[in-house]
Amino acid sequence: MAKEVKLLGFWASAYVVRVQIALNFKGIEYEYVEEDLKKKSELLLQSNPVYRQVPVLVHGGKPIPESMVILEYIEEAWPEKPLLPQDPYQRAMAPTFKNKIYRSRSSPFQCLPSGVKYFTTKGEDQLKAKEELVENLRILEGALQGNKFFAGETAGMVDIVAGWLPFWIRRMEGLFGDKVVEEDNLPHLNAWFQDYLSLPFVREKLPPPDKVCAHLRGLLASLEPN
Amino acid sequence: MAGSEVVLLDFWASPFGMRARIALAEKGVEYEYREENLADKTEFLLRMNPVHKKIPVLVHKGRPVCESLIIVEYVDEAWKKPPLLPADPYDRATARFWANFVDAKVYDCGSRLWKLKGEALEATKKEFIDILKLLEGALGDKHFFGGDHFGFVDVSFIPFASWFLVYESHGNFKVEEVCPKLGAWVKRCRERESVSKSLPDPHKVLEFVNVVLKKKYGIE
Numbered sequence: 001m002a003k004e005v006k007l008l009g010f011w012a013s014a015y016v017v018r019v020q021i022a023l024n025f026k027g028i029e030y031e032y033v034e035e036d037l038k039k040k041s042e043l044l045l046q047s048n049p050v051y052r053q054v055p056v057l058v059h060g061g062k063p064i065p066e067s068m069v070i071l072e073y074i075e076e077a078w079p080e081k082p083l084l085p086q087d088p089y090q091r092a093m094a095p096t097f098k099n100k101i102y103r104s105r106s107s108p109f110q111c112l113p114s115g116v117k118y119f120t121t122k123g124e125d126q127l128k129a130k131e132e133l134v135e136n137l138r139i140l141e142g143a144l145q146g147n148k149f150f151a152g153e154t155a156g157m158v159d160i161v162a163g164w165l166p167f168w169i170r171r172m173e174g175l176f177g178d179k180v181v182e183e184d185n186l187p188h189l190n191a192w193f194q195d196y197l198s199l200p201f202v203r204e205k206l207p208p209p210d211k212v213c214a215h216l217r218g219l220l221a222s223l224e225p226n
Numbered sequence: 227m228a229g230s231e232v233v234l235l236d237f238w239a240s241p242f243g244m245r246a247r248i249a250l251a252e253k254g255v256e257y258e259y260r261e262e263n264l265a266d267k268t269e270f271l272l273r274m275n276p277v278h279k280k281i282p283v284l285v286h287k288g289r290p291v292c293e294s295l296i297i298v299e300y301v302d303e304a305w306k307k308p309p310l311l312p313a314d315p316y317d318r319a320t321a322r323f324w325a326n327f328v329d330a331k332v333y334d335c336g337s338r339l340w341k342l343k344g345e346a347l348e349a350t351k352k353e354f355i356d357i358l359k360l361l362e363g364a365l366g367d368k369h370f371f372g373g374d375h376f377g378f379v380d381v382s383f384i385p386f387a388s389w390f391l392v393y394e395s396h397g398n399f400k401v402e403e404v405c406p407k408l409g410a411w412v413k414r415c416r417e418r419e420s421v422s423k424s425l426p427d428p429h430k431v432l433e434f435v436n437v438v439l440k441k442k443y444g445i446e
Contacts, residue, residue, distance in 0.1 A: 050327065050360060059316070062316055064316070064319045064323075065323065066322075066323055066326060068322075068326070069319050069322045069323050069326065070319070072318070072319065072322060073315055073316070073318070073319040076315040076318060076319075077315040077316075088300055088303035088304045089286070089289055089291070089300070089304075091299075091300070091303065092291045092296055092297075092299070092300040092303075093291075139277060
């Protein structure tokens, strides 16, 4: 009998959503456990004592924390329907894109921090943050190399890792009545946003847009100085 | 022959570069080592790593691989023996977790040890020792992080042993006193030729920090 799979998560976390998307892609059945981040469960604290964060995948009772480690684990534990290419060089190139997208440690290319800056600033500062974000996104535009997905004709690991971008950027655009990624400035990325978000295994796992916008509004309000 | 099949662009004191050197040595791969002057990077480096412009970069048959942990995984897959990552997916996930932990914590916190003073230094020292203790917990009573065999986490962490003298002299502590198991592990690793040939003399690293890096960051 297959070992039980559990995912400890928080509904609004992009890191959790990407794991759900990967599990869905592979057709893996799992139990989703919603964590209250203000009151973390014993299971979460025991499963991830170092970081105490979601997501944590628990497979047959064994915990795996950190979304990137989880994604690689999913790929190796369920090798049917591969998300990564077989060739070692191609495999090496895939994580290089991952690092371009989210690794902020002294990287000149920081989508995540510049996305956060865009979200949390106003006026002139926000305009500058938007410019910086668009410049970072331009590198991704180039990385697509005219392909439909980062992985080629069909979506793969890098698309799933980068997948938080289209979802959250579109929500922020809605919130601010703004346009960050469009046909005019980043045509390939704009098309990828649409293509990725319409994939069934992705669509099924995205949190409801309204709920996300309300959550973002709440976050913004909490950032307002009193 | 026109060019080497395997080229490593590196800087002698970089713990990230050392990871690549150790991995290649473990696999018995012949390669051309090219020292980069980080104040005056070569055209070749900038072409091979246009996004980050950093070392190490492994160039295999003309194709660049960047980011030290990615290089180590690539070397592990391109040259199969001896394996650095274990076979079991869960053990692999555990190894990747701890290698990423080293990446996220050790270098940045360690750098603050020689950049800060006074209370800030004391706080950083506590933080750094906590990090070491977590790693020591992961090692446990095993010979290596990989168990009986020198593996991925060992390769990822052992380069920092060449920087321990820097951390110890600024933080005023000794790794082998606060974490004796780690101290013993360092000695075991240094017995391996791949490690002893890839790590620079810690006194040279200390001199580099005191003479070159502090000046670069404007620290007295």
